[in-house]
Amino acid sequence: NAGVTQTPKFRVLKTGQSMTLLCAQDMNHEYMYWYRQDPGMGLRLIHYSVGEGTTAKGEVPDGYNVSRLKKQNFLLGLESAAPSQTSVYFCASSSPDRLMVGETQYFGPGTRLLVL
Amino acid sequence: DQQVKQNSPSLSVQEGRISILNCDYTNSMFDYFLWYKKYPAEGPTFLISISSIKDKNEDGRFTVFLNKSAKHLSLHIVPSQPGDSAVYFCAATGGFQKLVFGTGTRLLVSP
Numbered sequence A: 001n002a003g004v005t006q007t008p009k010f011r012v013l014k015t016g017q018s019m020t021l022l023c024a025q026d027m028n029h030e031y032m033y034w035y036r037q038d039p040g041m042g043l044r045l046i047h048y049s050v051g052e053g054t055t056a057k058g059e060v061p062d063g064y065n066v067s068r069l070k071k072q073n074f075l076l077g078l079e080s081a082a083p084s085q086t087s088v089y090f091c092a093s094s095s096p097d098r099l100m101v102g103e104t105q106y107f108g109p110g111t112r113l114l115v116l
Numbered sequence B: 001d002q003q004v005k006q007n008s009p010s011l012s013v014q015e016g017r018i019s020i021l022n023c024d025y026t027n028s029m030f031d032y033f034l035w036y037k038k039y040p041a042e043g044p045t046f047l048i049s050i051s052s053i054k055d056k057n058e059d060g061r062f063t064v065f066l067n068k069s070a071k072h073l074s075l076h077i078v079p080s081q082p083g084d085s086a087v088y089f090c091a092a093t094g095g096f097q098k099l100v101f102g103t104g105t106r107l108l109v110s111p
Helices: none
Strands: A004-007 A010-013 A018-027 A032-036 A042-051 A054-057 A065-067 A071-079 A086-093 A111-115 B010-014 B019-025 B032-038 B045-051 B056-059 B060-065 B072-077 B088-091 B100-103 B107-111
Touching: A004 A032, A010 A032, A010 B072, A018 A032, A018 A086, A032 B019, A042 A065, A042 B100, A065 B060, A071 A086, A111 B019, B010 B019, B019 B088, B019 B107, B032 B060, B045 B056, B045 B072, B072 B088
Parallel strands: A010 A111, B010 B107
Antiparallel strands: A004 A018, A018 A071, A032 A042, A032 A086, A042 A054, A065 A071, A086 A111, B019 B072, B032 B045, B032 B088, B056 B060, B060 B072, B088 B100, B088 B107
């Protein structure tokens, strides 16, 4: 099992450009999440999905869109990138029942995005 | 509004000694608390968790203590090892497994 994978690992964008970050999981998890990590801020939830075809806003959703067309994939889109979106982006997945027995979210390795 | 706070950005400990990482929270609706460990250029990995109905959970060298009245939890690592050097995030959840993270504490264990 690869677990949670993220593509690309690193990207440089110019202000105003668009891009899509891809997250894939092979654990058949229902729930998927996108976080961003900034210095001194911890991880903050951008959007999440509780199942194929569903998405919801997290703590910091502005400037991002997401889609969950397939259960195993969760895409994060930046339509018009801004320097404030320079960050490290983490995708995670989890199973609804697993948290009750101490299991939790599995994270990908991250995508480092620099917006100039 | 920081609902989960880790007030110590860094901690240095000698190998073999105890490491104590602290976390405070403000939302009494949180029902599950977790600690994650993160190495550079990697995603966070789950370390240990505790339900709000318990006050202690132990897993090998790692123990988490929860004091609900003080809205405080701590992670104890005994004995500390150089491989424990990482950033530790405290997190809490109250629904749909949406985690609220603290800002992290960087632990350095020196030989």
